[in-house]
Amino acid sequence: MYIKMWTTIFILFFVCLRVNAFFDWNLHELQGPMNNQTFLTPKNILKVTPLLAAEKNWKKARKEAKVKPFAGKVKSFAGFFTVNEGYESNMYFWYFLSEKATKKAPVILWLHGGPGQSSMMGLFEESGPYVIVNGQAVLRETSWTKYYNVLYIDNPIGAGFSYTKQSEGYSKTIDEAVDNLYEALRQFFKMFPEYKKNPFYVVGQSYGGKYIPVLANLIHEKNSENSTKINLKGMMIGCGCLDPVHQIAFADYLYEFGIIDRKGRTDVKSYETRSKNLLEAGYPLLAIAPLGLIGLKMVNAGFKYPLDIDNPHIDLSSYDEVEAFVTSDDVRKEIHVGNAEFHDKKMVLWYFKSDLLNSVSAELSKTLKLGYKVLMYAGQHDLVIPHEQTDKVIEHLEWDGAKKLVHSQPQPWYVDKELAGFSKSYANLQQVFVRKANHMIVRSQQKWMLDLLKKFISG
Structure with a gap:
């Protein structure tokens, strides 16, 4: 039961954070390195x-x-x-x-x-x-x-x-x-x-x-x-x-800039509390999952990358x-x-x-x-x-x-x-x-x- 719950939360986190530039990764990407890991010896490099x-x-x-x-x-x-x-x-x-x-x-x-x-x-x-x-x-x-x-x-x-x-x-x-x-x-x-x-x-x-x-x-x-x-x-x-544990604080900032409404602020604060509680309980991996829900709020507000509040579609080319x-x-x-x-x-x-x-x-x-x-x-x-x-x-x-x-x-x-x-x-x-x-x-x-x-x- 615990493993099933843990897996569900883990998948949710990766899906939510797929578009988050800070954690730009998903479940498929994380499985890939372990399942298909190869080690090649580079040629023509300079080792000093x-x-x-x-x-x-x-x-x-x-x-x-x-x-x-x-x-x-x-x-x-x-x-x-x-x-x-x-x-x-x-x-x-x-x-x-x-x-x-x-x-x-x-x-x-x-x-x-x-x-x-x-x-x-x-x-x-x-x-x-x-x-x-x-x-x-x-x-x-x-x-x-x-x-x-x-x-x-x-x-x-x-x-x-x-x-x-x-x-x-x-x-x-x-x-x-x-x-x-x-x-x-x-x-x-x-x-x-x-x-x-x-x-x-x-x-x-x-x-x-x-x-x-x-x-x-x-x-x-x-x-x-x-x-x-x-x-x-x-x-x-x-x-x-x-x-x-002290930096997980997005709700008021997002609300002040109109990215979320009052209900959204309440939701984000609840996600922050969950994440902090998991961190303080010694579950850093599980603590990431609620942050994915905060990231989803930003995505729904039109942010492709949450890097610049004035530029939801900032050019990273x-x-x-x-x-x-x-x-x-x-x-x-x-x-x-x-x-x-x-x-x-x-x-x-x-x-x-x-x-x-x-x-x-x-x-x-x-x-x-x-x-x-x-x-x-x-x-x-x-x-x-x-x-x-x-x-x-x-x-x-x-x-x-x-x-x-x-x-x-x-x-x-x-x-x-x-x-x-x-x-x-x-x-x-x-x-x-x-x-x-x-x-x-x-x-x-x-x-x-x-x-x-x-x-x-x-x-």
């Missing part, structure tokens, strides 16, 4: 790990990993770090040097969401030096690489070009994913030893934000154990999926253009991926399914207590993680400054005399509300977000 094994061989690794610019004089390196030899797990990276060419420029690690979406989307759609126009890479005016060294990693294993040869190589929890990520960073700084002392920041959005405090705490722990240290200074988390570009024969050769498969996020979702709604609030609280700078930003038009959900994350932090930040007065934030949003801060935590921004905040407000990044790092 063997080159780094020999002492001082990082020069050869860099020579092999160098990428010819697609436009301008962009200097970059790409390849694969082997993070688990037993499972033959490899993480793909693409690293861009600061165009200012200053030796002390901070290093930024970008982590995309999904979970399981390639960080190549962040590179080409949001913050990297290139943007795809008519199938060609052209220079982006608001690129972060103008001022900073930026590292993009396809995280976790199974995202983008990152791959494994065994099912055990896929991460099932945030901790497992972060262990692989740290190993990739360890090798990165071995490959680029001159950047070890540079300020290091981690930036991520949506589910990508969930890795950040866990990674920060692991870096802190490893720094106390190892002679080689990563000079972590801070992190930026955009529309982060951090503390679901540029993501397909990015995939077409990085998987074209000529580009594959230049970025050293050979014939490696460019994965969608189905496999990652399958293995992460029990961890999707777990909280990292305790980890974020610890990061703040350790004194690292943290900036949490949210978009005005985001339907996936509405801005008030960031408020709720902060309210429930086990950190002394949380209440003081909540009750502090927001200050206007201007970029070239234009109101970009509102900001408030206390101690080492800053919270920013970004006007006219959807779920892909950097993508929708590139100029403003570059300004915010520069102020955060210099402040």
